[in-house]
Amino acid sequence: MENAEFETGLTGLTPEPIVLETSDEWIRARSGIERRHIAAPGQTTSDLATRAARVALSDAGISADDIDAIVLATSTADLTFPSAATMVQAELGMTKGFAFDVQAVCAGFIYALANANALITSGQAERVLVIGAETFSRIMDWTDRSTCVLFGDGAGALILEAREGEGTNADRGILSCDLNSDGRFRDILYVDGGVATNTTGHLRMAGKEVFRHAVEKLASTANTAMDKIGMPSSEVDWVVPHQANIRIIAGTAKKLGLPMERVVVTVQDHGNTSAASIPLALSVGRARGQISEGDVVVTEAIGGGLAWGAVVLRW
Incomplete structure (x- = not known):
């Protein structure tokens, strides 16, 4: 991937360099984002x-x-179809099993984890490759400073495998999931294109409204997921949130009663990569030595729909 900082003008994506009435200081102060990565010309989400x-x-x-x-x-x-998952399946040379996409925008990886876990617990699969991948740069309006300075491209993946357990919080793997959506709020974060308009469209966001919903709903879903297994926040080693905005991350941690020292933060390096942000953050957290085998991790996200949810797992 090409590393494209804001100052470059992102010339690979538009006919002419774009100049916005903003600054690096403004972006950092409001989002915590310092740099992002943009897919190279011709590079796709499945790539x-x-x-x-x-x-x-x-x-x-x-x-x-x-x-x-x-x-x-x-x-x-x-x-539109076939799914990106089947394209990955073909590229990997995987000729058995099955592959499908999950679309829940920034909450997509949470939904994917929950689906993968259900496939395993129901006996449909023993090993599931779970991926979050996005090329949001392709749906940005590069003249809209309220959105185009926030989003980036990327991908991350992990593998879930069936293992015998005791059915307690001491087990490794996914311990609980909580999924939610409320279509009444679809107009505060959406793309204004698709089959109905015969256009690709651009991402549109009412930032203040999204922020208002985000902190409350993220803390609530994380608490619900922990309550399902009777786990207090004191037993959580790490929170790995959707990396959308440092203020949302900090506000959610405060509501959960957890210090930022126990939160994996990567938003400064990747920006908002939607469904890719959590697996990217998990990968970075593991590489930094923050997440170790046996650690309890709470991960949560909210995206367009609105759709939101949380997963509690033991690494």
Whole structure:
């Protein structure tokens, strides 16, 4: 991927460099974002997802032949259909099992984890490759400073595997999930294109309204997920939130009664990568040595729909 900071003008995406009435200081102060990454010309969401998948497979020491299913969270699939997941399946040389996309915008990876967990617990799959991948740069209005300075491209992946457990909080893997949506708020975060308009469209966001919903709903869903298994916040080692805005991240941590020292923050380096932000943050947190085997991780996200949710897992 090409690393494109705001000052470059993002010339690879538009015919002419764009100049906005904003500044690096303004962006950092309001979002915490310092840099982002933009997919190269011709590079697609499935390309990024495939690269992330290969890294996850290598890290796990298994091959694509060992995977039973792929669940890919994205709102920026290469085509209307087939799914980006089946494109990744083909690129990996995986000829068995099944693959499908999940679309819940920034909450997509939470929904994908919940679906993957359900596939395993129901006996439909033993190993599931879960991916979050986005090329949001392709749906940005580069003249709208309220959105175009926030979003970036990226992908991350992990593998869930069936294991015997005791059915207690001491088990490794996903311990609980909480999913929610409320379509009454669809107009505060959406893309104004699609099949109905015969256009790709651009992302539109009422930032203040989204912020107002985000902190309350993220804290609530995280608490609900912990309550389902009787886990107090004192037992949580790390919160890995959707990386949208540092103020939302800090506000949610405060509501959860957890210090920022226990929150994995990567928004400064990636911006908002929608469904890719949580797996990217998990990868970075592990590489930094923050997340270790046996740690309890709470991860939560909210996106267009509105759709939001949380997952509690033991690494």
